[in-house]
Amino acid sequence: MAGEIKAYRDIMIRTIAHIHNDFTAKFGIPRQSGLTSAESVIVFEPEYRDINAFRGLEEYSYIWLLWKFSKLPAGNGADNNSTWSPMVHPPRLGGNKRMGVFATRSPVRPSPIGLSSVKLLEIETDKRYGPVLRVQGADLLDGTPIYDIKPYITYTDSHPDAVCGFADRVSGYSLEVVFPDELMELLPVRLRQAVTELLKQDPRPQYQNDETRRYGMEYGGYDIRFHVREGVLTVCEVVKLE
16 A cells, blocks of 8 residues: 555645734643634735735635644654654643544644634735734734635534544533732733633643642733632732733
8 A cells, every 4th residue: 555655745835824913922822722702813924915815705704724833842843853742641631641642632743733713803904914814713822824724614614413532521621710800900901801711711731730839821911820729710910021
């Protein structure tokens, strides 16, 4: 069989755009797309700013993003020469149970490619950057390269009868969030809902369950500091970053 297949081990994939948002640090980014209302803007490279390339896209409400895990440490799938592991530790399983990499969405993969479904809010025409996409629900770090965009099609992409393995068993997990009013008021109004949604998802590494520890999550130019006790996340400080 192997002799009948002509394999192309390495191919060049073009970066067509970059995403821009308030996720300036890996800690706190949603573990899947669509879990928060956080908004992002997709800005295309100059050669892909032809308005004709977007004709008809306005008729869709969701799109797929194919993108690159561009901030992985060396040796974790960040380049073609790095090593990868066939087993990974999914954070939602507590970080102490291993699963096959192809049964997860771990960033540590043979090819560092991500896939996200996001809501298309608007196609805007910017005087400097041409057509840009405003989207909601992305789980990408600010500045992430995007390889391709495709429309989400319900009759082929949605499978209500799908069985989703261990992901089904942990899908309902969330924390109760206590965010004192005097601290919430330190945040711009546009950030408040998204920050609360992110905190509910529990941004902590799942192997860390120290109730005395104070954690910090950067978002939108602010450091949101909190602790977690018995399933309740309490915000204790909000610091504006310089």
